[in-house]
Amino acid sequence: MPLLLPAKRTTEVTGEDGLRGGSDEEDGGCGIDGSRKKLRLSKDQSAVLEDSFREHPTLNPRQKAALAQQLGLRPRQVEVWFQNRRARTKLKQTEVDCEYLKRCCETLTEENRRLQKEVQELRALKLVSPHLYMHMSPPTTLTMCPSCERVSSSNGNSAAATAAARARAGAGAGAIVCHPIDRATST
Structure with missing residues (x-):
C-alpha cells in the first residue's frame, strides 16, 4: 500500500493591508499558534505600491520583480497586493455606478409618475369636453x-x-x- 503524504496547506487569509497569500511554504510558514503571519507594509512601501499602481494597474513579471526587490518583498507579495488593489478599485467603482443608477432610476420613476398623471388628466379633459377639440384648428396652421x-x-x-x-x-x-x-x- 502506498504511503500517503500530508497535503500542502493552502489557506488564504486577507490581512489589514489587503494581502492574502498562497501556500505556507511560499509565504514563509506559520506563526506560533499555526496561523499565518500577517505582512505589515511600512508607509513608504504602501506609498511606492500605490504610486506604481496609479502608473500601471497590472504589472508584467519584470516590473513585479523590480518592485519586489526595491521594496524588500517577494514578487508573490507584490502580485497579491496588486490583485487585491484591483479588486478594491473595481468594488468601489461598482458601488459608485450602483449609486448613480439608483439616482437615475429614482429620477426616471418620478418622471414616469408625473407623465402618467399628465396623461390621465388629459384623458379626463378629453372625455369631459370633446367638443372643444373639434372647433380648434391644428396647431401648425397659419x-x-x-x-x-x-x-x-x-x-x-x-x-x-x-x-x-x-x-x-x-x-x-x-x-x-x-x-x-x-x-x-x-x-
Whole structure:
C-alpha cells in the first residue's frame, strides 16, 4: 500500500493591508499558534505600491520583480497586493455606478409618475369636453393676410416668405401673420 503524504496547506487569509497569500511554504510558514503571519507594509512601501499602481494597474513579471526587490518583498507579495488593489478599485467603482443608477432610476420613476398623471388628466379633459377639440384648428396652421401674400408673390419666393412669416409668428395656432412691406422690394 502506498504511503500517503500530508497535503500542502493552502489557506488564504486577507490581512489589514489587503494581502492574502498562497501556500505556507511560499509565504514563509506559520506563526506560533499555526496561523499565518500577517505582512505589515511600512508607509513608504504602501506609498511606492500605490504610486506604481496609479502608473500601471497590472504589472508584467519584470516590473513585479523590480518592485519586489526595491521594496524588500517577494514578487508573490507584490502580485497579491496588486490583485487585491484591483479588486478594491473595481468594488468601489461598482458601488459608485450602483449609486448613480439608483439616482437615475429614482429620477426616471418620478418622471414616469408625473407623465402618467399628465396623461390621465388629459384623458379626463378629453372625455369631459370633446367638443372643444373639434372647433380648434391644428396647431401648425397659419393664415396670411393678403398684403403678405402679395409681398411674397412679388418677390417670387413665396416658400421663403411663408417660412419667414412662420418664424415671426409668435401668436400660436391659427394666428394671422403680417409684416410691414419693404418699400425697396415693393416698388
